[in-house]
Amino acid sequence: MFKLYAQNQVQLLPPNLSDMIEKDHAARLISSVVDEMDISAIERSYSSQGCRAYHPAMLLKVLVYAYSIGLRSSRKIADRLQEDIVFMRLSGRSTPDFRTIALFRKDRMTDFKAVFVQVVSLCMELGMARVGTISIDGTKFTANTSRNRVVYRKNLERRKQSIAEKIDAIIDEADELDRQEDALYGDTTAHHTGISFDKETIRKALGKIQKKKTSLGKKKETLKAIQDDIKKKERIMRKDRNSYAVADKDATVMLMKEEYIAPGYNAQLATENQVVLAYGLFPNRTDYKLLKPMIAEVENMTGLTPKRVAADAGYGMKSNYRFLKHKRITGFIPYQNYNRDVVLKHKGLYALPKNPDVELEKYKARMFIRLGSEEGKKMMKRRREDVEPVFGDMKEHMKFRRFTLRGKPKCLIELGILSFAHNIKKIKTFIQSRIQQDIITEDIEKWGQILGYAHS
16 A cells, blocks of 8 residues: 555665766756866965865865855854755765855855856857847845944934033143143232241142043043044945945945845946946945946956946946946946936926036936837846846745845855855756757757756
């Protein structure tokens, strides 16, 4: 009636883990891609002395696969290396402990972009991206820090004002003590004041004054130290930020997509056909200053300047329009009140502002015509179908909403691993679709064989 169920069944020969994993499993692709990479930048971070280290290629494979399935805790990854056949296959049954995994991610992958650029190159070789039309957008990720331990600029300003007032009061009090001291040391006599001073009275009065001056001096030094601490915090915050978290000083308090306020980062992606070409991490709460650095990242990663770029109204500023014109990049970026102007012009109610910025109005008029064309409408639809699903994959499928590490450089590593894992999944889907459509190139055939895809 039932199939044999024997938990203690023994095997004559140990199983080959590779045979127990599906032919088209993403882990196979991750392993093969990493094997072909140049990871000498990571290898150089190791010392030739001491105990032999776990191979960085193995640790990189394990981390990329772990992030791709929404697993980021080094302790949980260490557990999977002893429980999960996919992790066992990737690690070659090596079992690094959680500290080794955590230290590798934190300390050995500081130049991760040198690794990521090779994944981008593979995508371009396969024909998945050509850096022709790119989409740029951002989303917020929470920092690994408490919401309650935050330094705000407005609080620093209030403290600065309060301390300045206290120091002024100390200076006034010290001046008054100086006047009293001068009266005791000066030409004061009974003839001038009507009071007879003997030496003992003067000595006691001077002693009290000196104690008060010493106390005021200590208070002033304390307040000066607080002022220096405030200046230090202002330097950390810089002029372009209004807050930072105590545990992660690079994180800024911002409104998250989920409608709550917390310290975090603005993660920016530049994509083409849902392939991540470049990524960046910024403390800026708004996007309008981030178009230029993201275009620069695309150029650094690919060596090419995009021909067209699509973005939402968060990037629609005069400086960005001017920048794109200078770079000879065709922009499809609505300005801040574009949708309102569409309605007003349709009803014949649109009017120029009283004191218009001539340069900005020219850009707006050009953008209004461009976005209203058939090409413009297609580009706006393409943007929504290009970059936004990538963030959806990271947040929903890879379960990434909060950084594990602290500090911008280390959080940038995590964003890079996420982007790497996402691109691997896109490569797998792309190869599968090309083989099904019988569009075979040498590269497609090579990677298709690795994934066990057959074609007619």
